[in-house]
Amino acid sequence: MTTIPVQYYLVVAAALFCIGLAISITKRHFIGMLLGIELMLNAVNINLVAFGRHDPERLSGQLFALFVIVVAAAEVTVALAIILRVYGRFKTVDPDKVNELKQ
Amino acid sequence: MEAIIFYVFSALTLAAGLFILFSRNLIYGAFALFVAFLGVAALYVLAGADFLAVSQIMIYVGGILVLLIFGIMLTQKKEKSDDSTRHNRVEVAITRKIWGFVAGAGLFGLLVKVILSSDFRMAGEEMSTKSTIKTIGVELMTSHLLPFEIAAILLLVALIGAAYLALNRNPTA
Incomplete structure (x- = not known):
């Protein structure tokens, strides 16, 4: 069984991370920014899994990736609740237009 | 064989990411994110993380993505309105795109340079094919x-x- 070198995974994860970064900078929508953040978290998970491949006894990398997934789920729920509140108050989802704490 | 599958799923994931970056409609972006998550799950399987791949599909595709699509649909609004007294909105905010591409491409160049110049010495042996x-x-x-x-x-x-x-x-x- 031929195995893929760890550098290949790292390059793919780096590309995915940078795409996520560009998405979260360029999108003019709160949920678009969230999509970018999710892609970045996934890219980090690929790195952790790729290195965790060489630790078959303890699997620290995969466990860390599992906790990252859990934290991402918690983050998305709270972020969506905040976005819905902001939308209800400001009637917009453009981050440039939401610049006041109290309207 | 494994290398071909790796390339195919990597290309699929990156293409889905680029589609999100360039699509203007966020609903299409969310569905492209679905493809990206499935591609990442396939990469997990190739790296020997079977349990993590299943969790990825269940949590991300089944939970987070549905939440995101709900959020997009609940905050959708019409761009055009019939109100003729409304101010016309001229889109000149191109600097945000430029900065996004500069940051993404710059960071990617830096990361690739670091990765290609690094020399990892793995201490443990390779994972066997048993379940994790x-x-x-x-x-x-x-x-x-x-x-x-x-x-x-x-x-x-x-x-x-x-x-x-x-x-x-x-x-x-």
């Missing part, structure tokens, strides 16, 4: 018990906090 579920379960219940419990409390707090935040406090409005 038993190891993950034992590790979660022994040496990673405290983070496990903290993650449980975090999820509970996030659940209650999200429900409280999204509560409609003013039903007449």
